[in-house]
C-alpha cells in the first residue's frame with residue numbers, strides 16, 4: 257500500500273481500498289482485519305490475553321466518558337450536498353511546517369508489548385507505509401532510537417509525560433530531537449493514573465511487571481537515577497521496607513521484569529537492577545504539582561513545536577495560546593482518566609472558538625470511522641488521532657493489521673468527504689453538518 261499522497265486522486269484511497277478488498281474476495285480471500293467496528297473489537301478481544309484486553313479496552317470508572325465520546329459524535333449529523341464535482345480530491349494537510357497526506361495521526365499508546373511483540377515498531381511501520389505521523393509514547397516498549405532507525409522512516413512525533421526529574425525530561429526531549437521527531441506532545445491529563453476497574457479487578461498494572469518503560473531504561477539520566485537508588489539501598493537496606501512474600505507469581509513477576517530489562521539476564525537477576533528500575537519509574541513517572549508556571553521551562557528545553565494533549569476547557573486553550581505553545585490536542589485519553597467527563601467532540605467547539613484559528617487543534621477519543629473524522633474536522637479540528645482502533649488491528653495481525661485499520665479509516669474518510677460533496681479537509685466547516693435544533 258502506497259503513501260496516501262501517491263494514490264491516483266481520481267481513484268482515491270476510498271475506491272482503491274474497496275476494489276482491492278472486493279478483488280481479493282473474488283479469489284476467495286476475506287480481509288484478516290474486519291472493517292466493521294464490532295467485528296474488529298471481537299477479533300481483537302479473542303487475540304489478546306485478559307490482562308491485555310483489560311488494559312487496552314478499559315476506561316475509567318463506569319466508563320461513561322468513553323460512552324460520551326461516542327454519543328457526542330452520534331449527535332452530529334453530516335448534511336450532504338449534491339452535484340458538486342468531487343473527482344479530484346486531496347486529503348493532505350499541513351501541520352507545523354510539514355505536509356502530511358491526510359488529517360490522521362496514530363495516537364500515542366503505551367505498553368504495546370502487551371498486544372504484539374513488534375509493538376512500537378509495528379505501528380511506526382504501519383503509519384509510515386501510509387505517510388501518516390505516528391506519535392511515539394513515553395511508555396513505549398521499544399526505545400525511540402530503535403523505532404526511528406527501524407520503524408519505516410515515516411514522520412514521528414514524541415509524546416512526553418512530564419516526570420518529577422527535569423533532567424530526565426531534558427534528556428527525553430534531546431533524544432526525541434536527535435531521533436528526528438517533528439513535534440512534542442505533552443500529555444497533561446495523567447498527573448495520576450485514572451481509576452480503571454478492569455485493571456483493578458485483575459490486579460494487573462503492566463509497569464509493575466517492567467513493561468512500557470523502554471524509554472526510561474534506555475535513558476542515561478534514568479539509569480543514573482537507578483544507580484543512585486541502588487547505592488542508597490546498599491547503604492540503608494531497611495529503606496526497602498518489608499520483603500515481598502515469595503510466591504510463584506512474585507517469582508514470575510521478577511523473572512519477567514528481569515527478562516525485559518536491557519543487559520544480561522543473569523547479571524540483572526544478581527544485581528536486582530530491574531526491580532529497582534521499576535521502583536524508580538513508579539517514583540518519577542509524573543508530577544501532580546505541574547502548573548502553567550512550568551511551561552516556559554519546557555519551551556527552553558526544545559526547539560520542536562509543543563502540543564498540549566488533554567485540553568478540554570476553552571480557558572485552558574486560551575492559556576495555552578498565551579503560554580506560546582504551538583498546538584492543542586483535545587482528548588479524554590479514550591475515557592481512561594476522568595469518568596463522567598464531557599465527550600471529546602463536545603469539548604471541541606469551545607476549544608476551537610477559544611483558539612480562533614491561531615494554532616492547530618487535534619482531536620482524539622472515540623474516532624471509529626471516516627465520518628467521525630469528517631465531523632471533527634467540520635467542527636474545527638485540524639486533524640484527528642486514533643488509538644484503540646489500530647491497537648486492535650495490531651492485536652489481530654501485527655503491523656499489517658494496524659496498517660489495514662488506518663487504511664480503512666482513510667478510505668472511509670475519503671468516501672465520506674466525496675459523498676458529502678467535499679474535496680479536501682479545507683472544504684469542511686460547520687455548514688457540512690446539520691444545524692442542531
Ligand SMILES: Cc1cc2nc3c(=O)[nH]c(=O)nc-3n(C[C@H](O)[C@H](O)[C@H](O)COP(=O)(O)O)c2cc1C
Nearest residue numbers: 312363364365366393443589590621622642643644
Ligand atoms: C491502551 C492505551 C494506552 C495509552 N497510552 C497512552 C500514552 O502512553 N500516552 C498518551 O498520551 N496517551 C495514551 N493513550 C491515549 C491515546 O493517546 C488517545 O488519547 C486515545 O487512545 C484516543 O482514543 P481512542 O482510543 O478512542 O481512539 C492510551 C490509550 C490506550 C487505549
